Amino acid sequence: MKKDNSFPFGSVSCPPTVEEVVSAYLDRRNFFLALADRYGSPLYVIEEKTLLARAREFNEAFRANLPNMQAFFPVKANSHPKVLETMIKAGLGLEVSSGLELELAVAAGARSILFNGPAKSRDELRLALEHRERVIVIVDSENELTRLGPLAEEQETEIRIGVRLALATQGLWRKFGVPIPELTRFIELARHYRRLSLIGLHFHTSWNMKPAAQVETIRQLGKALRGLGPESKRSFEFIDIGGGFWPHRGEWAPASPPTYSVHGADASSGHPALLPRSEGPFHTTEAASSIEEFARQISDVLGDEVFPYVQCRIFAEPGRWICGDAAHILLTVLDRKGDEIAITDGGTNIVGWDQFEYEYFPLINLTRPELLERPFLVLGSLCTPHDLWGRSYFGRDIQCGDLLMIPMQGAYTYSMRQHFIKPLPATIFVFAEAEGEGESKTEKVIVA
Secondary structure, three states, rough: OOOOOHHHHHHHHHHHHHHHHHHHOOOHHHHHHHHHHHOOOOEEEEHHHHHHHHHHHHHHHHHOOOOOEEEEEEEEEEOOHHHHHHHHHOEEEEOOOHHHHHHHHHHHHHOOOOOOOOOOOOHHHHHHHHOOOOOEEEOOOHHHHHHHHHHHHHHHOOOEEEEEEOOOOOOOHHHOOOHHHHHHHHHHHOOOOOOOEEEEOOOOOOOOOHHHHHHHHHHHHHHHHHHOOOOHHHHHOOOOHHHOOOOOEEEEEOOOOOOOOOOOOOOOHOOOOOOOOOOOOOOEEEOOOOOHHHHHHHHHHHHHOOOOOOOEEEEEEHHHHHHHHEEEEEEEEEEEEEEOOEEEEEOOHHHOHHHHHHHOOOEEEOOOOOOEEEEEEEOOOOOOOOOOOEEEEEEOOOOOOOOOEEEOOOOOOOOHHHEEOOOOOOOEEEEOOOOOOOOOOOEEEOOO
């Protein structure tokens, strides 16, 4: 396959607009059209070049401030084996939150794995002990500690552990971690288990458009660290600041759509809009801080609040930030109904949930390209009215047989896909390195 041009915003200081994103993909339309012509549709396309570029950018931003920072890619963000292998190739460890993900990480060849998540089963803890040389277990509760300790003793196996700190006092996020005020008690309890070595702390502040939540959490952590004894402070080899770094483009959302009814249901049923108004804008954008700004503010507060008491490495878990831009979905229009509805050959089981009822990504007509967005209801082929891809598209028209592209679908799509009504699409992995020499260079792709 003829080699395409480099992704034009692999590294940017300013976030791209939607129109700039669409223009960049239209510049590469022949490459994606050729993929669909060769492999059919629907199709899930992963690009190694973007994965490597994003991993490099994240590492460079943080290591400019924290030279010993180690990034871990969350397997739940995208569990495709080639994505995991690429992350390892880029020098990242892997973060897992189940025994299933741990098996995927081991199969991918990871040598450094964080095992996170609540309510780990006995079998999962046993699997962690089996791979103790490459795994650090992030213990989620005192109860989990009291199950892991005796199991390690039973198997005569030593293992490194960290503890997840709970940040929420209300709401569903309370399910995670040990409250910071209970850290001292947890440390004392961990000392009773001679085969467990408590060497780190972990926290996660959900998704963040700005670094404010992470900065405030580090301040809270600093206060807790001040009160610990010298032995406890010396034992910590890492602090894991979690993930939740929002991509540099910011958050895109549908532009204030009205509601609609299904089978005569009242508008108050909360179903999302069929079509936006005929004139744009069709989306809103909430700005996000650059990864350089995240790194600067986080490193500054660590220097002020943590490093005076604990000298340790910093771990981070960038998931969406690295893989979000690195995969795309290709769909073919199979049916058109009137002047408002197009139905594609792929359903939203490809991404696992009805995310496009609430999120916005541009739909690009690669067959009839134009840098103009028009209102149109684009639906999938599942037997449910909630099978929505978008309420608008970029192109000069939309007809049966047209190839549509939804870019930037690398995060929490492949991992969440499901066998629901329709089969799952093939996955194409596009390698960063081309084959051949000079003008004969071609893109190396495999069905993965």
